[in-house]
Amino acid sequence: MNDRAPRRPAKPYRRPKKDPVRILAFEALRAVDERDAYANLVLPPLLRKAREQEGFEARDAALATELVYGTLRRQGTYDAIIASCVDRPLREVDPPVLDVLSLGAHQLLGTRIPPHAAVSASVELARVVLGDGRAKFVNAVLRKITAHDLDGWLERVAPPYEDDPEEHLAVVHSHPRWIVSALWDALGGGRAGIEDLLDADNERPEVTLVARPGRATTEELLAAVGEDSGLPGRWSPHAVRLAEGGEPGALEAVREGRAGVQDEGSQLVALALAAVPLEGTDTRWLDGCAGPGGKAALLGALAARRGAALLASEKQPHRARLVERALAGNPGPYQVIAADGTRPPWREGTFDRVLMDVPCTGLGALRRRPEARWRRRPEDLAGFAPLQRDLLREALRAVRVGGVVGYATCSPHPAETKAVVTDVLKRDGVSAEWIDARPYMQGVPALGDGPDVQLWPHLHGTDAMYLALLRRTA
Secondary structure (H helix, E strand, C coil), X not given: CCCCCCCCCCXXXXXXXXXXXHHHHHHHHHHHHXXXXXXXXXXXXXXXXXXXXXXXXXXXXXXXXXHHHHHHHCXXXXXXXXXXXXXXXXXXXXXXXXXXHHHHHHHHHHCCCCHHHHHHHHHHHHHHHCCHHHHHHHHHHHHHHCCCCHHHHHHHXXXXXXXXXXXXXXXXXXXXXXXXXXXXXXXXXXXXXXXHHHHHHCCCCCEEEEECCCCCCHHHHHHHHCCCXXXXXXXXXXXXXXXXXXXXXXXXXXXXXXXXXXXHHHHHHHHHHHHCCCCCCCCEEEECCCCCCHHHHHHHHHHHHCCCEEEEEECCHHHHHHXXXXXXXXXXXXXXXXXXXXXXXXXXXXXXXXXXXXXXXXXXXXXXXXXXXHHCCCHHHHHHHHHHHHHHHHHXXXXXXXXXXXXXXXXXXXXXXXXXXXXXXXXXXXXXXXXXXXXXXXCCCCCCCCCCEECCHHHXXXXXXXXXXXXXXX
């Protein structure tokens, strides 16, 4: 006699459903992790390819974009939460699995997607890209995450502010601790200011256009985008801000190069350099680190209106080609060369105005490149320091006596800003004096005590651009 219970029939295998939106987001995150790619370069071609498929709509593109950028911005916070839900160190979790978990965590904690839908969609994604075995692990972890909302998790994984302010801010606002410390030092003040800045870093930045003088006007751009989709810039007379979802490439002026995409902070730097009064000649301008060409195109247009010529120099040939493209059609004389600004081909004292927007850590543009915060290390500052000093030194040699140099960087870190200028002026043979930059950013509030200027995302709605203006005196 057989007393065994009858065996239940095995469940038929169900092929996982392929979700093109989440697969695209996963592919973008893998490219960022595996190839050190930037999301703003990886995502557009993936979206273009997806739009060629039937059924992939604008709302799908918007969701994929939110999943990629939201996951990258909140990576530090989600890592802390996921770490509390797994039985091993995060470094022992395979990176593709961690990407699926992070995408799921963002859907659960950072969007309005219902929890059951977020878990289900993430498990299906895991089945497609990881296999059934690891999909079970993803399911178990995400179900643990559903136990609390974001605030509830932060109470559990972030140390109290009173015990460790920097680590608290690092976990809550998803920045590496060393960056929190550096930004706080640069900003000064108490808790409110640094929290506002870190919050601003985690917001989706506006797309800002520049109408290149003599080639396009803000009125033209505003008319082209429509009154519901565009606003004048806050500070730059040449800026137009696009509403969420605006597509710059659809505008004729952008396609023709008469306008471009450019943060208002970058526009203000170029405009300030051009606004400083000079005695004597004002016919030769230099952009010494011109790639990819946004500031060069604006400077070229400003120079052309005064009958001045611009030399745009960029060390990397492929970036020099981008500069040529940005300057194409400029109404005044210009030249683009591939040259090393630390060993320049021009003679000393050649130029009346020089802009040196030096390579840096990019800590001022974390809104636009959120993945950069996880790649940068404190030792990167030491790596950039000699180059920044050499470039400023050569800029001061390139300008004539009485001419002006603008030292700019997209970083608020003191080691990349005032410390560079102070050190070069103290140690090197070319004599120069500070110019108060604040009067040349008229109407812009909260510019500090001068003479240099630091812009901030939370105060000005711009990238955290730094500018020092210097006049050569001997």
